[in-house]
Amino acid sequence: KQLRKIHNMDSSGIIPDIVDVGPKGLVQLSYPSGVKVEPGKELTPTQVKDQPTATWQADDNDFYTLFMVDPDAPSRAEPTNREILHWLVVNIPGNKVAEGQTVAEFIGSGPSKGSGLHRYVFLVFKQPGKIETEKFIPKTSREGRIGVKARDYIAKYNLGSPIAGNFYQAQYDDYVPILHAQFA
Numbered sequence: 535k536q537l538r539k540i541h542n543m544d545s546s547g548i549i550p551d552i553v554d555v556g557p558k559g560l561v562q563l564s565y566p567s568g569v570k571v572e573p574g575k576e577l578t579p580t581q582v583k584d585q586p587t588a589t590w591q592a593d594d595n596d597f598y599t600l601f602m603v604d605p606d607a608p609s610r611a612e613p614t615n616r617e618i619l620h621w622l623v624v625n626i627p628g629n630k631v632a633e634g635q636t637v638a639e640f641i642g643s644g645p646s647k648g649s650g651l652h653r654y655v656f657l658v659f660k661q662p663g664k665i666e667t668e669k670f671i672p673k674t675s676r677e678g679r680i681g682v683k684a685r686d687y688i689a690k691y692n693l694g695s696p697i698a699g700n701f702y703q704a705q706y707d708d709y710v711p712i713l714h715a716q717f718a
Contacts, residue, residue: 552685560573603654605655660697
């Protein structure tokens with residue numbers, strides 16, 4: 535049953551929009567607001583404004599990369615900014631995200647008014663080794679987030695296919711202007 539749910543990634547176009555092969559496992563995501571991510575379910579920007587906890591089936595001796603991207607910017611019909619990087623953590627030991635190296639601080643969903651539903655996609659990759667990077671994007675910065683391609687990163691660090699994934703959809707609500715105001 536869980537596998538069938540994840541395969542919503544096929545019917546929702548995540549494959550091939552972001553990756554060529556879908557994940558076999560599910561990333562469990564819980565937000566401080568109390569909502570949990572179920573594949574494809576609609577959530578509001580208000581519900582997903584704070585960093586979630588993320589867990590997946592992991593080996594404590596391996597390192598993992600966690601991505602969160604929005605492929606639908608500025609809209610799903612015209613995704614000219616594909617993809618927007620919302621969160622990126624590398625060198626996660628097992629699934630202890632807090633012990634990983636944050637490359638892009640978490641930002642919540644901020645779809646523009648009238649742009650319809652956006653997909654927010656989480657992907658986890660098992661790293662072949664430790665990733666060396668000094669890059670850091672604070673949550674107040676748009677720079678380095680727009681037009682990021684997960685595929686380029688996957689190729690650069692030889693990450694292969696995702697081992698786990700999940701996604702939700704969201705459209706504009708009254709929290710979005712508050713989120714946009716945090717960017718310097």
